Amino acid sequence: MVIYILCFALLLVGIYGVLTKRDLIKIILSLGIMGYAVNLMFILFAYRSGATYAILVKGKAVAEMVDPLPQALILTSIVIELGTTAMLVALALRLFEKYKTFDITKIRRLSG
Amino acid sequence: MRQSEGMTLIVKTVTRISVWLIILYGIYIILHGHLSPGGGFAGGVIIALAFLNVMLAYGRNFITRWVNIGFLHDIESSSAAIFLAIGILGISVGGGFLANFISHGKLFNLLSSGTIPLFNIVIGAKVSMGLFIVVWTLAIFHLLDKGEKK
Numbered sequence: 001m002v003i004y005i006l007c008f009a010l011l012l013v014g015i016y017g018v019l020t021k022r023d024l025i026k027i028i029l030s031l032g033i034m035g036y037a038v039n040l041m042f043i044l045f046a047y048r049s050g051a052t053y054a055i056l057v058k059g060k061a062v063a064e065m066v067d068p069l070p071q072a073l074i075l076t077s078i079v080i081e082l083g084t085t086a087m088l089v090a091l092a093l094r095l096f097e098k099y100k101t102f103d104i105t106k107i108r109r110l111s112g
Numbered sequence: 113m114r115q116s117e118g119m120t121l122i123v124k125t126v127t128r129i130s131v132w133l134i135i136l137y138g139i140y141i142i143l144h145g146h147l148s149p150g151g152g153f154a155g156g157v158i159i160a161l162a163f164l165n166v167m168l169a170y171g172r173n174f175i176t177r178w179v180n181i182g183f184l185h186d187i188e189s190s191s192a193a194i195f196l197a198i199g200i201l202g203i204s205v206g207g208g209f210l211a212n213f214i215s216h217g218k219l220f221n222l223l224s225s226g227t228i229p230l231f232n233i234v235i236g237a238k239v240s241m242g243l244f245i246v247v248w249t250l251a252i253f254h255l256l257d258k259g260e261k262k
Contacts, residue, residue, distance in 0.1 A: 055149060082243070
C-alpha cells in the first residue's frame, strides 16, 4: 500500500510544480513528472510478487508472470507523452521568440 | 586547432568512436525484438540518441552537413506506408489485418516468428528518424525563422 501512496506523492510533486513555478520549462518538466507518476502507478498495478517477466526465454521454466497488458499500454503512453512534450517545447520556443522570456507572469500582452 | 562550434576535442573524439557502437547496439535491440526485452521502439530510441549525441558534440550545423535530413525524413515517412502495406498483405494472404503470412520458423531462432521482425525493423526506422527529426527541428527553430524573414 505504501508504494501507491509514494506514487501519489510523486503525482503531487508534479502538480505542485505546475501550480507554483513561473518558468515555462519548469512547468513542462513538472508535467513530465506527473506523467511518470501515472505510468509508475499502472506498472505497480500489474506487479505480482514472486512473478517473472512476461517473455519466453530458452531454458526458463514457465511460471507465474506479471500482467503484460499495462506494460504495453504504458509504452504507448510514453510515446504520446513524448509527442506532447515536444509540442509544448515548440510552443514555449515560439513564446520566447515573441516575448524574450520564459516567465509566465511577464507574458501578458495578448495582442501585438 | 580550429574550434568553431560544438564541444571540446575530447568529446568529439569519443563521440566519433562511440556513435557507431551505439547505432550497432540499437540495431541489435531491434533485430532481437521478438526474442528478448526491447524491440522496435526501444532500439529506435537508442539509434536516435546516437544521432543526438553527434548533434550535441559537433553542433547543429555539422549534423545538417553530415546526414541528409531530407533522406531521413523520407525514411520516416515511408516506414509508415511499409507498415500499412505489410498489414494489408496480411488481409490478402493471411486472413486478417496484420495477420502472419510467412513461416513461423523454429522457436528462439533469430529468423522466426513470422512478420514480427519485419514490423520491428519498420517501427525502429520510424521511431529513430522521427525522434531525431523532432529534436533537430527544435534545435534549429530560430534559424528556420530567420530564413523565412529574409
